Amino acid sequence: MSVKIRLQRHGKKGKPFYWVVAADARSKRDGKYLEKIGTYNPNTNPATIDLNLDSAVKWLHNGAQPTDTARAILSYKGALLKHHLDGGIRKGALTQEQADAKLAAWLEAKSGKVDAKKDGLSKAQADAKAKAFKAEQEVNAKRLAAAAQAEADAIAAATPAVEEEVAEVEAEAATEEAPAAEENNETTEA
Secondary structure, eight states: OOEEEEEEEEEETTEEEEEEEEEETTSOTTSOOSEEEEEEETTSSSOEEEEOHHHHHHHHHTTOEEOHHHHHHHHHHTHHHHHHHHHHHHHTSSOHHHHHHHHHHHHHHHHHHHHHHHHHHHHHHHHHHHHHHHHHHHHHHHHHHHHHHHHHHHHHHHHHHHHHHHHHHHHHHHHHHHHHHHHHHHHHHO
């Protein structure tokens, strides 16, 4: 019986969620499986992968062939590296302690890269949020200024009518006073 390590689709339409399973190569995609090795959620950024490393390596030692995507997941989590290092231990090229140290160093470097990506994504999201908030504040300030200007224009539009009437009355009064003053000047000259 040939065994494959492959993905089994779960989740709903448009939101896939996968189980990483060891299954008979002849079974259906979502059919019977021998063992569930882990899960893979591509909906998050970065993708969430939960994998039982020892179980995956056990199946690799037993001759299970991973599919392309499953191979990428196993490589990402270090299962293929551990399988490779175990081969070196069997051949006597290195000891178990050396292999464990190499695997731990690789996992530490890998987790550092993943954490850096998560930090970069959260920082970019925070920057985008701050930029959007600042843009919204500017729009609100312009909107308030436009509303204040419109209110001032409305008041000014109502006020000039009154001012024009007052100006007309003052102009009439000034023209009436001017002829009277001229008459007074003429009478004093005579």
